[in-house]
Amino acid sequence: MKLKRYAFGATIEDRVFDTFNALFMVALIVVMLYPFANMIAISLNESLDTIRGGISIWPREFTTANFRAVLSRDEIYDAAVISVARTLLSTFIGVLSALMVAYPLSRKNFVLKKPVSIMFLFTMYVSGGLIPVYFLMRSLGLLNNFWVYVIPGMTSAFNIMITRSYISQLPDSFVESAKIDGAGEFRILFTIIFPLVLPVLAVVALFVAVGNWNSWFDTFLFAPGRQELSTLQFELQKVLQAASQQIASPDFTRAGMEAGTADMVTPTSIRATMTIVATVPVLFVYPFLQKYFVKGLTLGGVKG
Amino acid sequence: MNGSLSATSKKIEAVSLKKSFVLKDAKDFFKKLSVQKALVLMCAPFVLHIIIFNYIPIWGWIMAFQEFRPHLGISGSEFVGLRQFVTLFQDPLFTTVLRNTFAMSSMNLVFGFLSAITLAILLNELVNKTFKKVVQTISYLPYFVSWVVVANLVISSLSPVDGIINRVLLATGILEEPVLFMGEEGYFWWIVVFSNMWKNVGWNSIIYLSAMSGIDPELYQAANIDGAGRLRRIWHITIPGIMPIVSILLIMNLGWILNAGFEQQLLLTNPLNMRVSEVIDIYVLRYGISMGRFSLATAAGVFRSVVSIIMLLSANAIAKKLGSDRII
Numbered sequence: 170m171k172l173k174r175y176a177f178g179a180t181i182e183d184r185v186f187d188t189f190n191a192l193f194m195v196a197l198i199v200v201m202l203y204p205f206a207n208m209i210a211i212s213l214n215e216s217l218d219t220i221r222g223g224i225s226i227w228p229r230e231f232t233t234a235n236f237r238a239v240l241s242r243d244e245i246y247d248a249a250v251i252s253v254a255r256t257l258l259s260t261f262i263g264v265l266s267a268l269m270v271a272y273p274l275s276r277k278n279f280v281l282k283k284p285v286s287i288m289f290l291f292t293m294y295v296s297g298g299l300i301p302v303y304f305l306m307r308s309l310g311l312l313n314n315f316w317v318y319v320i321p322g323m324t325s326a327f328n329i330m331i332t333r334s335y336i337s338q339l340p341d342s343f344v345e346s347a348k349i350d351g352a353g354e355f356r357i358l359f360t361i362i363f364p365l366v367l368p369v370l371a372v373v374a375l376f377v378a379v380g381n382w383n384s385w386f387d388t389f390l391f392a393p394g395r396q397e398l399s400t401l402q403f404e405l406q407k408v409l410q411a412a413s414q415q416i417a418s419p420d421f422t423r424a425g426m427e428a429g430t431a432d433m434v435t436p437t438s439i440r441a442t443m444t445i446v447a448t449v450p451v452l453f454v455y456p457f458l459q460k461y462f463v464k465g466l467t468l469g470g471v472k473g
Numbered sequence: 474m475n476g477s478l479s480a481t482s483k484k485i486e487a488v489s490l491k492k493s494f495v496l497k498d499a500k501d502f503f504k505k506l507s508v509q510k511a512l513v514l515m516c517a518p519f520v521l522h523i524i525i526f527n528y529i530p531i532w533g534w535i536m537a538f539q540e541f542r543p544h545l546g547i548s549g550s551e552f553v554g555l556r557q558f559v560t561l562f563q564d565p566l567f568t569t570v571l572r573n574t575f576a577m578s579s580m581n582l583v584f585g586f587l588s589a590i591t592l593a594i595l596l597n598e599l600v601n602k603t604f605k606k607v608v609q610t611i612s613y614l615p616y617f618v619s620w621v622v623v624a625n626l627v628i629s630s631l632s633p634v635d636g637i638i639n640r641v642l643l644a645t646g647i648l649e650e651p652v653l654f655m656g657e658e659g660y661f662w663w664i665v666v667f668s669n670m671w672k673n674v675g676w677n678s679i680i681y682l683s684a685m686s687g688i689d690p691e692l693y694q695a696a697n698i699d700g701a702g703r704l705r706r707i708w709h710i711t712i713p714g715i716m717p718i719v720s721i722l723l724i725m726n727l728g729w730i731l732n733a734g735f736e737q738q739l740l741l742t743n744p745l746n747m748r749v750s751e752v753i754d755i756y757v758l759r760y761g762i763s764m765g766r767f768s769l770a771t772a773a774g775v776f777r778s779v780v781s782i783i784m785l786l787s788a789n790a791i792a793k794k795l796g797s798d799r800i801i
Contacts, residue, residue: 180702180703182702182703182704183702183703186598186703186704187598187600190595190598190599191599191604193595194595194596194599194604194608197592197608197611197612198607198608198611200671201611201612201614201615201671201675202611202614203637204626204629204630204637205614205626207629207637208626208629222634222635223635224635266519266522269515269516269518269519270515270516270519270520272512272515273509273512273513273515273516274516276509276512278505278509279509279512280502280505280506280509280513281506281512281513281516285516285520288520288523289523292523292527292528294728294729294781294782294785295531295778295781295782296527296530296531296778297527297529297530297531297532297533297534297774298530298533298534298757298771298774298775298777298778299754299757299758299761299762299770299774300533300536300757300761300762300767300770300771300774301529301530301531301532301533301534301536301771301774302526302530302533303761303762304533304543305525305526305529305530305533320526321526323519323522324519324522324523324526353511354509354511354512354515355511355515358515379617382619383617383618383619383620383621383622384619385619385621386736386739390762402619402621405619405621405622405625406621406740409621409624409625409628409740412625412628440625440629441629444622444625444626447619447621447622448618448619448622451617451618452614455614455617456610459610459613
């Protein structure tokens with residue numbers, strides 16, 4: 170039975186409250202979206218015009234020069250490739266690892282259930298710290314190495330927990346009947362469990378993908394020496410740093426001219442354009458996965 | 474005499490029973506292990522993984538008690554007991570850094586909770602379901618964007634040259650001339666809190682919203698019949714309804730209080746606001762990686778972890794005493 174909002178008649182309090190609520194939400198939408206709209210406008214606006222100030226959510230002098238300047242740079246292109254590569258690889262491994270640990274942990278009679286759970290849970294609260302981890306990476310030869318983006322982050326206790334919660338809610342009959350038919354655990358996991366837990370796996374995939382795409386600190390710490398290992402976010406961070414110190418970037422200015430336009434491309438425009446380049450994939454993928462993650466997360470998380 | 478004899482024989486019996494239990498348990502255990510070897514095989518590589526990447530670094534805590542030199546390694550470096558910790562606490566910079574970390578973490582915690590719960594309540598009260606969905610979707614968008622991007626947006630917005638904040642404040646007459654917000658120490662913590670809220674409020678509200686959807690609608694009807702207005706219904710039904718999940722999350726977050734990210738601070742720090750913006754991990758980075766004072770930096774990290782554990786266990790114990798759900 171659906172509860173009708175004003176089933177018992179709307180009071181003045183109701184109307185006032187709802188009006189304020191609606192206004193508040195509109196303000197919220199503006200606050201959330203304005204920065205993005207502004208960045209998009211600046212990135213599509215002619216550089217020298219932007220300096221005059223006053224750009225809001227619409228470009229005054231439309232141009233694609235900024236994007237051409239940024240995307241024509243080899244460094245940016247290569248960094249994008251690295252970002253995509255690490256994201257895809259890590260997401261695949263992350264989902265696989267969550268599944269392969271969560272399933273045994275979801276079996277009530279699993280002999281090692283308690284020790285393994287505790288081992289993973291513990292990692293959520295205690296970590297070695299930056300220095301020991303740095304030395305570990307060094308000893309393992311992962312410094313200045315592409316695999317530092319993929320291997321250390323393979324497991325996530327949180328992802329395992331939500332996947333396990335979700336699996337626990339599946340009726341036992343699925344697994345039991347498969348066992349009666351003689352199926353082995355691996356077969357059960359991949360042919361029966363896997364299709365049934367897609368929502369929570371979508372959540373895990375989203376977390377891992379976004380985490381990897383947005384990651385810049387690991388580049389900063391573990392692979393600063395090699396330009397070819399740079400990621401999009403790290404390149405963006407460099408540009409941000411430069412802005413923080415307020416240094417003009419002559420390289421980009423030159424790139425703007427090389428891109429075939431007569432305009433100079435200012436750091437402000439560069440920053441805005443790079444911000445959009447670094448964010449667009451996320452903005453794209455997000456609406457599609459959005460419907461999964463609320464369901465997958467809360468079913469897994471609240472009970473978990 | 475008889476009494477003590479029978480007592481002793483009972484003791485012997487008990488001990489031998491225990492021994493046979495232990496043996497039986499062990500045999501049982503290995504038997505089960507071999508039956509379930511597929512399951513063990515499934516998770517084994519990842520258990521190995523966390524042993525290498527999560528547990529071995531903890532072994533590195535020993536560095537905090539040494540005068541570590543990389544070329545000597547852990548086994549070769551001199552053991553100095555608590556000397557690094559003493560140096561740490563005597564360093565006025567460390568106390569400042571500790572203050573900063575604690576201040577920003579607690580502010581983030583308080584405002585984060587209040588804003589997320591408030592947003593959840595307001596979203597829950599929205600009449601139009603489509604509008605609610607739209608607002609929700611937009612509200613968690615900033616969560617998925619990286620801190621680099623958000624820091625960029627923050628610095629742009631606060632720019633005295635063309636930033637939107639200054640523009641609005643000037644236009645409404647609140648300010649007479651633009652303010653360099655990022656350069657003033659007094660504003661920094663608030664900048665951190667608000668940008669954190671902007672980024673996370675939507676996401677954090679998800680869990681409260683889903684908890685609210687579990688509240689029995691009849692409670693609201695009953696309250697309405699009894700004459701309770703909107704605000705009173707929220708206060709007496711919605712809020713108590715989400716209290717269990719609020720306490721669980723509060724406990725978890727208290728345990729993480731000193732862990733609260735430093736990415737944000739690292740990206741927003743500049744020479745002008747350094748005194749209030751540096752947090753423990755930035756201290757570790759500077760002293761540890763940049764200046765090579767590995768032991769000191771490790772000591773700072775160890776201190777941080779130990780405090781986290783203590784806070785987590787205390788929060789957990791308090792929750793247990795109060796009767797709410799625990800997390801461990």
